[in-house]
Amino acid sequence: MMRDLRHVVIVDRSDYGKYRFPDGRPFLDPERYKVTFLTRPGRGRDVRSEDAVTVMHTDTYSEQDVLKCVPALAAGRPVDAVVSLSEWTLLPAARLREALGVPGPGWQRMLPLRDKVRMKKHFAAHGVRTPEFMTIERPGEAEDLLKRHGAVVLKPVDSMGSAGVHLVGSRSELQRLDREGLKNGCRYEAEEFIDGRLFHIDSVVDHGSAVVATASTMLDPDTVFPLGGACRSVLLDDGPERDTALAYNDQVLATLPWFSGVTHLQFFLDRAGHPVFCEIGGRPGGGGIAPAFRHRFGVSLVRAALLPQVGEAFPEFREIRPPAERSSGHVVVYPRDLGTLVSYDRVPQEEWIVQFSPLYRAGQRIVPASSWGQGIAMITVCGPNSRTVVQRLDEARQALRVAVRP
Known part of the structure; x- marks a missing residue:
């Protein structure tokens, strides 16, 4: 009789090695789990036969591209869980849970752990002190915020690792950034600088x-x-x-x-x-x-x-x-x-x-x-x-x- 394996889809952006114990055993025991490893093109080459893992490739940073995998996943063994451990894949994985109807947090719940504006609104509403902030389409919109606090920080709403962050301490610097523009394709927020x-x-x-x-x-x-x-x-x-x-x-x-x-x-x-x-x-x-x-x-x-x-x-x-x-x-x-x-x-x-x-x-x-x-x-x-x-x-x-x- 076929073993009753639980089917887990891991939405990742790199390789499978981090899902193993130091002795090489996979965290998800092949005797108990069937694993589909959804990762970016060119990744997942370290999957071994003993891992019993199926590799699928797509742009796992993109919610739309991850959702394109739903028909293939739905046609196979029913999915029991969708896993994400990366900042970049939290929301695509949440979308996938919803599309497949599997347990776990959906897109709305995960958004305050990813989108910096929704994040601050959530915690401020629960009494957590946050910097004064605002969404912006261009740096000049933060001029009043700069006047009130003397310095502001401009951040991409959905980036990480301090990429694209600007600390602005003067009106002339804000005007320069306004002329030059911010990183294309990113939504930005401005917040007071905390000393x-x-x-x-x-x-x-x-x-x-x-x-x-x-x-x-x-x-x-x-x-x-x-x-x-x-x-x-x-x-x-x-x-x-x-x-x-x-x-x-x-x-x-x-x-x-x-x-x-x-x-x-x-x-x-x-x-x-x-x-x-x-x-x-x-x-x-x-x-x-x-x-x-x-x-x-x-x-x-x-x-x-x-x-x-x-x-x-x-x-x-x-x-x-x-x-x-x-x-x-x-x-x-x-x-x-x-x-x-x-x-x-x-x-x-x-x-x-x-x-x-x-x-x-x-x-x-x-x-x-x-x-x-x-x-x-x-x-x-x-x-x-x-x-x-x-x-x-x-x-x-x-x-x-x-x-x-x-």
């Missing part, structure tokens, strides 16, 4: 409550990506600041009682120490967040985000590291030189390196970064406290050497 520090909290969430959460602060701006520069993040030590961050995270998540999975929340502490909302994603954070989480708890954030979407319970989350290794941080290192990458001549090898991730391949052309994660390398480190972690981030960054052909 304060940026934090992020990464949580495993069960129906709007954090099961486990890690709180970090950014040490460098994540909106500029200078040659030879870096962007660092470090976990907060125990203390009042961390307590404030986690309490604020609880307040934000409580407005999403329907959500289970993983969230990446960004917020500011203003000069008075009060939290102000920045944005939230309904997916695992990027950079060194996932390696640090796996290092500390022994659980993949990808798996934690996947399980509730297929109706399975979370694993137990417990500290598996001694105190000397529980703190962590990561750094995105931006290239010093432009040209063609020849090789990574020297990479940090210290025992406190959790993960070194080269972001270019030999022969690739190095271009100026246009978003937060477009560095030459990503390095995650651990240590006993934030001070040691910061020292190690800087040491690792200085140790890195790459050969570039101009």
Whole structure:
């Protein structure tokens, strides 16, 4: 008799490797699941026969293109769940759930976790302090907002990684942007600039409550990506600041009682120490967040985000590291030189390196970064406290050497 397999469609944008345990076993056991991996053209080549996965290709960034796959999916085994773990595929996956009639959050529910305007309206309506904001079609429309606050931030409504963000501190600068125009094809919003520090909290969430959460602060701006520069993040030590961050995270998540999975929340502490909302994603954070989480708890954030979407319970989350290794941080290192990458001549090898991730391949052309994660390398480190972690981030960054052909 044919096994009663549950059919799961994963809407992704890259490859299948992140859906496996370190020993190579797939998160979704072929004895229990039939998996259709819907990904972008040229991706998914790492799927193996033992994964028992069917690969389909389309532009998974496009809701319309994903919906074109409905007839093929509907003609096969009934779909039991649709999974998405990427910012770019959250809404296409939601559309697909609705079209196939499978359980899980639909488009309207996922919109506040993707669209920055709908996002702020949702949280402001629930008593969460947000910056004053407005939708704009051109920069000049934000002139009154600039007068009230002295500085504004212009953001694409549906982008990520700080791509296309403009910090504007003068009327002349706003007029220049108005003349030049903003990025074609993007909807923009303008919001007051919050003078304060940026934090992020990464949580495993069960129906709007954090099961486990890690709180970090950014040490460098994540909106500029200078040659030879870096962007660092470090976990907060125990203390009042961390307590404030986690309490604020609880307040934000409580407005999403329907959500289970993983969230990446960004917020500011203003000069008075009060939290102000920045944005939230309904997916695992990027950079060194996932390696640090796996290092500390022994659980993949990808798996934690996947399980509730297929109706399975979370694993137990417990500290598996001694105190000397529980703190962590990561750094995105931006290239010093432009040209063609020849090789990574020297990479940090210290025992406190959790993960070194080269972001270019030999022969690739190095271009100026246009978003937060477009560095030459990503390095995650651990240590006993934030001070040691910061020292190690800087040491690792200085140790890195790459050969570039101009």
